Amino acid sequence: MEKLTQIRSQLPALSSQVYLNTGTAGPLPEPVRAAMVESLAAQAAEGRIATEYYVKLNQLKAQVRAKHAALLGCEPEEIALTQNTTDGMNLVTLGVNWQPGDEAITTNLEHPGALFPLFAARERYNITIRIADVLNRPEEAPAVIERLITPRTKLISLSHVSFITGAVLPIREIAEVAHRHGVLVLVDGAQSFGAIPVNVKELGVDFYAVTGQKWLCGPEGVGALYGSRTAAAQLRITFAGYGTAQAYDMYAGLLPKGGVQKLEQGTVQPANLAGQLAACRWLTEEVGTDWAYARIRRLAATARELLARVPGVTVVTPAETAGLVTFQVETDAERVLKALAQQRIIVRTVPHPRSLRLSAGFYNTEEELEQLAEALRPLAQGG
Ligand SMILES: Cc1ncc(COP(=O)(O)O)c(C=O)c1O
Structure with a gap:
C-alpha cells in the first residue's frame, strides 16, 4: 500500500471529514487508541495497586521522557513530564525568582498559554510585561526584542510558531540576544513540536514547552518541558508533589530531583503516558519525522498557493511556514467557518487579526486542500 494511504488508514477521523485542524488537536491514530485501551484494560483487570504497578509506571515515564528528549535533541534528564504546553509555561514563568519591578518580554503573536502565566506572575509579583510588536515583521523579532530589554528583564517568553499567523520566529537569534543580556528564554512549542524539526541545543534556549495532542497526534494530558541544567537551577518550585522529590524528611524538608525534573508533580493516568509513548513511536518509527516534516512543509506551501488564487482570500502567513496557514476573507470569518463545517x-x-487558519497535517492530501480552496470560492468575496 502507498505510504500515505497506509498512514491515513490508521486515522479513522479522516474518513468522515477534511481534517485541517491539527493545530488544535490531531486525529488519534489507531496505535495510540490501542495503547490507551490496553493500559485501561490492564488497570481494570489487575487493579491499580497491582504488584510492580509503580515500577512499571516509572519505567513508562522514563520511556516517555527519553522519546521526547530524542525528538527535541536533548538528554532525558533535561525533560520534565507535564500535562500540556501551558503547564510547562506556568511552571517556568511562575518559577522565576521575580522581584517587584522585574520585567518580562513577550510578543503580540502569543497564545494564552504564554500570556496567562505572565499575567499571573504580574498579579503575584508586580512585574512589568513588555510586548514586542512583531505581527508584521517576525523576522525582525531579535532586534525589536533587544530594544525592550532593560537591566530588570529576567524572562523572554514567546512561541516558536505563532498560533495566530503561523509565522516561525527566529528563536536561535532571539536566544543569542537574550543571553548577551543574561535573560532566560522560554519557548512555547505547541505549534512547532511534531511539525518542524526542533533541536533545543541548536536553538540555544533555556526552556521549551511542548504537548502531545496536536502535531504528535497523541492524547490530551501529557506534555514535556525541556530545561537546561543551568537554567533549571535558577527556577523555584511552584507545585511540590511527590514527583518533585528524590527524598524528604518531615523536619528538614524535601530534596528536589535534579534539573528540570524537580518541576514534576504527582499522580498521572498511565493510559495517557502509554498513548503518548505510542504516538512518539508511531511518528518516529512508522511515519518518520523527516518524511512528516517535509510533507507538512510542502502541503503548507501548496495551501498558500491555492488560497492566494481564491478571490476574496488574503494569505496572512509569511513565506517561512510550519504547518499553519492563516488567511483572511472579505466576508464574516465566523460565517465562513460554519459554512465550511457544514x-x-x-x-x-x-x-x-480575526482570520481563518488551516493546519496542514502530514496525513492530509493535496486534494483536501483543493477541496477547501473550491469551497471558499463562493464564500470569501465581500458584497
Ligand atoms: C501557541 C500555542 N500555545 C499553547 C497552546 C495551548 O496548548 P496546551 O493545550 O497544550 O496547553 C496552543 C493551542 O492550544 C497554542 O497554539
Whole structure:
C-alpha cells in the first residue's frame, strides 16, 4: 500500500471529514487508541495497586521522557513530564525568582498559554510585561526584542510558531540576544513540536514547552518541558508533589530531583503516558519525522498557493511556514467557518487579526486542500 494511504488508514477521523485542524488537536491514530485501551484494560483487570504497578509506571515515564528528549535533541534528564504546553509555561514563568519591578518580554503573536502565566506572575509579583510588536515583521523579532530589554528583564517568553499567523520566529537569534543580556528564554512549542524539526541545543534556549495532542497526534494530558541544567537551577518550585522529590524528611524538608525534573508533580493516568509513548513511536518509527516534516512543509506551501488564487482570500502567513496557514476573507470569518463545517471541512478562526487558519497535517492530501480552496470560492468575496 502507498505510504500515505497506509498512514491515513490508521486515522479513522479522516474518513468522515477534511481534517485541517491539527493545530488544535490531531486525529488519534489507531496505535495510540490501542495503547490507551490496553493500559485501561490492564488497570481494570489487575487493579491499580497491582504488584510492580509503580515500577512499571516509572519505567513508562522514563520511556516517555527519553522519546521526547530524542525528538527535541536533548538528554532525558533535561525533560520534565507535564500535562500540556501551558503547564510547562506556568511552571517556568511562575518559577522565576521575580522581584517587584522585574520585567518580562513577550510578543503580540502569543497564545494564552504564554500570556496567562505572565499575567499571573504580574498579579503575584508586580512585574512589568513588555510586548514586542512583531505581527508584521517576525523576522525582525531579535532586534525589536533587544530594544525592550532593560537591566530588570529576567524572562523572554514567546512561541516558536505563532498560533495566530503561523509565522516561525527566529528563536536561535532571539536566544543569542537574550543571553548577551543574561535573560532566560522560554519557548512555547505547541505549534512547532511534531511539525518542524526542533533541536533545543541548536536553538540555544533555556526552556521549551511542548504537548502531545496536536502535531504528535497523541492524547490530551501529557506534555514535556525541556530545561537546561543551568537554567533549571535558577527556577523555584511552584507545585511540590511527590514527583518533585528524590527524598524528604518531615523536619528538614524535601530534596528536589535534579534539573528540570524537580518541576514534576504527582499522580498521572498511565493510559495517557502509554498513548503518548505510542504516538512518539508511531511518528518516529512508522511515519518518520523527516518524511512528516517535509510533507507538512510542502502541503503548507501548496495551501498558500491555492488560497492566494481564491478571490476574496488574503494569505496572512509569511513565506517561512510550519504547518499553519492563516488567511483572511472579505466576508464574516465566523460565517465562513460554519459554512465550511457544514461541508465537513474543519478549520478554525483565530483572533487579532480575526482570520481563518488551516493546519496542514502530514496525513492530509493535496486534494483536501483543493477541496477547501473550491469551497471558499463562493464564500470569501465581500458584497
Ligand atoms: C501557541 C500555542 N500555545 C499553547 C497552546 C495551548 O496548548 P496546551 O493545550 O497544550 O496547553 C496552543 C493551542 O492550544 C497554542 O497554539
